[in-house]
Amino acid sequence: MAVLKVKFTKTKRDKLAQVLWILNWISVVTGILLFSLGLFLKVEINKRGELMAERDVQYVPNMLIAVGLIACAINFLGGKICYDCVDAAKFLRWKLIMLPYLICTFFFTFCVLVGAVMCYAMLGELQEALELGLTRAMRFYKDTDLPGRCFLKRTVDLLQIEFQCCGNSGYRDWFQIQWVSNRYLDMSQKEVLDRFRSNVEGKYLMDGVPFSCCNVNSPRPCIQHQITNNSAHFNYEHQTEEQNLWMQGCRQALLHHYSSITRSIGLTVLVTWLFELSVLTGVRYLQTSLENVLRQGDPNSESEGWLLERSFIETARTNLNIIKSLGKSNQIDAAAHADPNINAPSTSKAHYGPDDVPPRPGPAASCQ
Structure with missing residues (x-):
């Protein structure tokens, strides 16, 4: 039907x-x-x-x-x-x-x-x-003088400004990497050397973020260094100052x-x-x-x-029956290509050893 x-x-x-x-x-x-x-x-x-x-x-x-x-x-x-x-x-x-x-x-x-x-x-x-x-x-934000990474800092900064975001999942991601290049650090200062020594991997880590993380709508100047240190800034509480930095992660x-x-x-x-x-x-x-x-x-x-x-x-x-019939025909064709002697009539002659006696022909049939 x-x-x-x-x-x-x-x-x-x-x-x-x-x-x-x-x-x-x-x-x-x-x-x-x-x-x-x-x-x-x-x-x-x-x-x-x-x-x-x-x-x-x-x-x-x-x-x-x-x-x-x-x-x-x-x-x-x-x-x-x-x-x-x-x-x-x-x-x-x-x-x-x-x-x-x-x-x-x-x-x-x-x-x-x-x-x-x-x-x-x-x-x-x-x-x-x-x-x-x-x-x-x-991680490669600081490598502005290495070939292939020269414009990566600019790309990340433009991303954070355009999408109003900071870090991967938040601004605290910047605390876990060294994002300032060594050539901009004064190695003669004790504070800088102490920061290198205090880290197991020998990196310069700090509680700071790049300038592109700053919230342009913040009522006060952006605080991008010593973010977790309340005493370093006047009338500042980092746990409540959500307008100072972009809170959303870039991911x-x-x-x-x-x-x-x-x-x-x-x-x-x-x-x-x-x-x-x-x-x-x-x-x-x-x-x-x-x-x-x-x-x-x-x-x-x-x-x-x-x-x-x-x-x-x-x-x-x-x-489904058509597909099965096609599958069976393909299997038969594959087997025929693999062994061309299958179902072929035997044309080989009988071979006898030296002790074997070939069979003698029987008596001729009568014509009567």
Whole structure:
């Protein structure tokens, strides 16, 4: 029994073909949109690539770019097919192509759905890449005179100013690393030497942060050194002075920035998937209804269209049997290539040793 059977008159078939022609051209525009969104996400990730660890987070924008290009090609072909299918006679040109086209479009539509899911799933890997990348960037913050790290300080400062954040998870992360270069430290001062000696790894650690951590909305001048020493500043309590520095960590700020982008893109891709699914459904109805018209022989007659000619269970069982038969034929072909002598007739002659006596021929048969 056919699934979701619908009856179509000649007028309804023509209108369906015209509407699908328009929808396919709209789908070409959505393909360009997917390509643009993937390109935008790729640029946003590369823009702050220095602040991320080497993790494979480019697969999502790359997939969106590929899906967008394929969408343009598939829907352009679908628009041409639907335009010709207004006339049942022209449908004969595309009859053999329609089924492979529908199968390819189905798998493409599934890839669009996978792309929408991946937009939400990439946040976990992005969080790990940001956590490791920001820790590395803060560690090399002071190395302004080393090749490859000359502009890392500028990158971190601009990040903290733009996103109003400080450190990886908070401003206290700067207390655990040496972010001041040795060439700016006076080694003749006892205080500097004591700080080096007090640390096991021989680093100059202090309770201070870079200037980019200062909150521009603070009512008092920024206190970026001796932050935890209340007596070093007038009328100061570091546990309550939350307006002095940015409290949010840069990892959370960047993750929020990228999550808002990926969620918006994921929602757009999901809507695109629903739109593509509706177009695919319409093309399937158009194909089956026109094939039934060709069977009847009258182009003006009514015809039935459906999504599946049999039920879901019967269709799945048929496809499973086809896959099993293909698998068995592949196994037979592989075995034949591995041993070409299988089932081959024996053409070897008998060999006898020196003590063996060959059998004598029997008496000739009588002709009588």
